[in-house]
Amino acid sequence: MSGVPPRPARHLFGRRSWPEARRIAEILRAETVGGALLLGAAVLALLWANSPWSEAYRTLSEVTIGPHALHLDLTLAQWAADGLLAIFFFVAGLELKREFVAGDLRDPRRAVMPIAAAVGGMAVPALIYTAINATTDGGALSGWAVPTATDIAFALAVLAVVGSHLPAALRTFLLTLAVVDDLLAILIIAVFYTSSLQLLPLAAALVPLGLFGFLVQRRVRSWWLLLPLAAAAWALVHASGVHATVAGVLLGFLVPVVRRAGGDGPGLAEHFEHRWRPLSAGVAVPAFAFFAAGVSVAGAGGLGATMRDPVTIGIVVGLVAGKAVGVLGATWLVQRFTRSTLGDQLGWWDVLGLSLLAGIGFTVSLLIGELAFGAGSVKDEHARIGILAGSFLSALLATVVLRVRNRHHRRLHEIEERDADADGVPDVYQGESRS
Template sequence: MPAVFTRMIAALRSDMVSGLLLIGAALVAMIWANSSLAGSYEALRTFAFGPAGLHLRLTVQEWAADGLLTVFFFIVGNELKQELVHGELRDPRRAMLPIVAALGGVAVPAAVFLAVNAGSGGEAARGWGIPMATDIAFALAVLAIVGRRLPTPLRTFLLTLATVDDVCAVIVIAVGYTADLNLAALVMAAAGLAGWAWLQYGRDRAAAGLRSRVTGRLLQGPFAVLIWVLVHGSGVHATVAGVAMGLLMRTRARDGETTSPSHRAEEALRPVSSGLVLPVFALMSAGISLSGAGGFWSSTITWGVLAGLIGGKLIGVFGASWLVARFTSAHLNPQLSWIDIAGLGVLASIGFTISLLFAELSYTSQAHLTQAKGAILLASAVACVLGAVVLGLRNRNRE
């Protein structure tokens, strides 16, 4: 491979490069969607293709959010598995803290949104799920850019927190927002995941003259596609398939292997995620037209999203972390301080992917939908700036 491609691939494994590409693509999308060329952007984003018989005739935006983004969530689940087996999260007392923080970061923002919209009529209160989820990709990108000298456990804390609260949000979508949940497809997806686990952990055997680990590698691609199709067809957000498969990866090398399947997958897929998956997703999802957002500042939906994301997330994440550390055996990593957790609580306010999905599922009124989406973008931008300031100051103090 030419040296220039080797250097490019190495750069794409960096969270900072990935973050810059992601943020750049989001900015291009916003400018494009609010320019005189907005029609071409909308035509591209809503262009549909795929087999209709398998419920896979999706728009380009849906393919990016439900299909491509699954690769990123696989990497997240795979990295989390490595931390659970070999890293920071092996200690249950430390693993408990980000998990409880995530639960606080789910419950408090939803309660804040409902409180703000308690007296509102119609469908306004249906958006209570909007401020629940953290956008992992954007949050990790900001952390990578401003926190190069911050301790590694901080990234692990954010990764765990964001993964858990996104899974909680997806469960809420499946239970509270999905009217046509396909249990048969869900059961078959679970069976597919069991087969995926067997491919990772089953004993080596001879099969058709080939070692089973060789045939296993050949089967993993088709298995992954099958599991994704089944999860998508079940009505559950398809990115859950990526998280589940990542968490089932084998992280230890066997005799005859130089690296584990987990490490090989990380090496192969991270550049693809950074250079293709995340930029395309941001380009197709961030282009929100702000025209027609009448009554934006007087809307309880706007203030419910802003208060839930910016205030509720910080209170939920920090408060839950402090309480569990104060009254249980769980404890904060010695390399971290409570101001670091406050900074992560601010970064957790970046709600993009699943927050936008909640908005789409919650509102049929175009005015309500535009208000919700505008508030998500504003809250996420504020969270990016505030999180960068807090963690940036911590970063400077560590120099």
């Protein structure tokens, strides 16, 4: 009918609500600082491991602490991977639940694109790695999931340097993609990298998990009650054979997002996220990177032999090409089948830059490499070099692409800043803030 107004075009990278945009901006600032610390820790470990004092680095990594009776006599490197990364995944669980319960992604129309991009960005690298290692032996295929992860802290640190004026919608897309990526990665770890399963400790873990969930549902914030329960759940999951970081995600999912009617202040999930994100980004992830990135580039037959290993090649190609093709291709398919547009002033070059940036797979990739090949093994060392090389190449290519667009977006950003009123809410959000 001619009297019916046309339906407005839906933008894949449309603006979020103003409260959500402010919250995302705070997260991005914290992750960007954490990414700088992560990079510093990784560089320090790499230099130390290839210096004349490399033996001291290995000795430090192998220092064992913890009670033997509880099977928690772990090395410092294991404590970083199993213990500190549980904090990282706890924050990821909080963020993921918040996104889908109270964030803008509770709208399935908004959620489909980053979810599809995350799935595509994991499936294509896995297929590429599998194809390259299909005819090899020695357990190389067990590393198929290594190039599937995206390191959000590292990626955002690069983005802050080379693309500081990209639209907030693109930055939010990268953040959400990485959060979904983390969830899929932890599912892969739980399903495919649990070598032996002890049902008794796994069942026992339900007790502290249940008590933790009961208390947080009643909005209890007392650390002296919650922290021992979280530690007990972590220890029991660790004893069960399931990777202990799974406990972090489960604990994060139990925390309620929406505060009770009439309550003051932020919800419990936001409160915990505010408290634990600095510890995750500033301590847990950099400490893990310090113990995981220290690989000798001259070891295991030399750098030439390492770069010729199909394991290394599969990881590098998976991160650099697989991530770009998977994320970009999935985004294009969503746009194609939903008949949406990218958004004002955005082009496919912007999406390509973010797709390349998603190839920075560091923290979770290093963790999966250790689980797949065994910490300290030759293939694990080759995998770590492949992760470092693939992440560096992805960051370099993303830098080239995003710098081309950065000046254009800088001009648009300056115009938008001038449009802000005295209330501090940009004019583009005024209609949303009043509604």
